[in-house]
Amino acid sequence: MHVLITGGNRGIGRELAARYRAAGHGVTATARDDSCDVALDVTDPAQHRAMAEQLAGRPVDLLICNAGVYLDKGLTLDTYTAQIWADSFAANVTGVFLTVQALLPNLRAASGKIAIISSQMASHTRAPGGSYAYRASKAAALNLGRNLATDLAPEGIAVGIYHPGWVRTDMGGQGGDIDVAEAATGLIDRFAALSPQTTGCFETWDGRAHAY
Numbered sequence: 001m002h003v004l005i006t007g008g009n010r011g012i013g014r015e016l017a018a019r020y021r022a023a024g025h026g027v028t029a030t031a032r033d034d035s036c037d038v039a040l041d042v043t044d045p046a047q048h049r050a051m052a053e054q055l056a057g058r059p060v061d062l063l064i065c066n067a068g069v070y071l072d073k074g075l076t077l078d079t080y081t082a083q084i085w086a087d088s089f090a091a092n093v094t095g096v097f098l099t100v101q102a103l104l105p106n107l108r109a110a111s112g113k114i115a116i117i118s119s120q121m122a123s124h125t126r127a128p129g130g131s132y133a134y135r136a137s138k139a140a141a142l143n144l145g146r147n148l149a150t151d152l153a154p155e156g157i158a159v160g161i162y163h164p165g166w167v168r169t170d171m172g173g174q175g176g177d178i179d180v181a182e183a184a185t186g187l188i189d190r191f192a193a194l195s196p197q198t199t200g201c202f203e204t205w206d207g208r209a210h211a212y
Contacts, residue, residue, distance in 0.1 A: 002028070002060055012164055049102065065117060085133050088133040120163040183205050187205050
């Protein structure tokens with residue numbers, strides 16, 4: 001199996017890459033710098049084109065759209081800027097779409113799967129306030145995944161959207177409920193279970209259906 005993971009240089013992405021490699025799978029990990037197999041800033045269309053050329057003819061069995069940003073952590077309502085909104089959506093939404101778009105030939109060649117890492121903060125049933133740009137962009141990523149699931153179903157490409165848990169990472173902070181090892185174990189099980197029958201699911205790392 002060939003697994004491609006965006007944001008594979010740290011946190012959950014790095015742990016997932018290590019787990020799949022240890023299990024004997026081929027892994028292509030991306031990062032904005034040269035620390036991974038492919039340099040990819042998910043907001044840059046030119047880098048997506050370069051990645052597509054580099055991987056031309058190589059099927060992708062599982063695409064994990066993990067790269068993302070949380071730029072407004074701790075901000076108050078009156079400290080937001082338009083740039084924070086633009087950058088959040090560029091990475092967390094447009095970046096997911098561009099990645100899927102660039103790798104569609106590879107996914108079609110394998111009848112592959114797409115896993116989008118969103119967040120419970122995407123759910124409209126949870127509205128404790130704050131983190132407006134992050135919440136809104138992750139909600140948009142959830143919506144994107146659901147609609148991709150519909151459009152790609154006739155081609156046998158399943159799409160799942162996942163809350164990885166509140167994980168102790170640079171993004172999640174050290175107050176998280178679980179560590180990256182526990183998150184990765186659960187997510188790998190979820191990705192394995194993803195199928196045309198469950199496409200469009202929004203699930204937690206430990207297998208619970210999440211409210212939209």
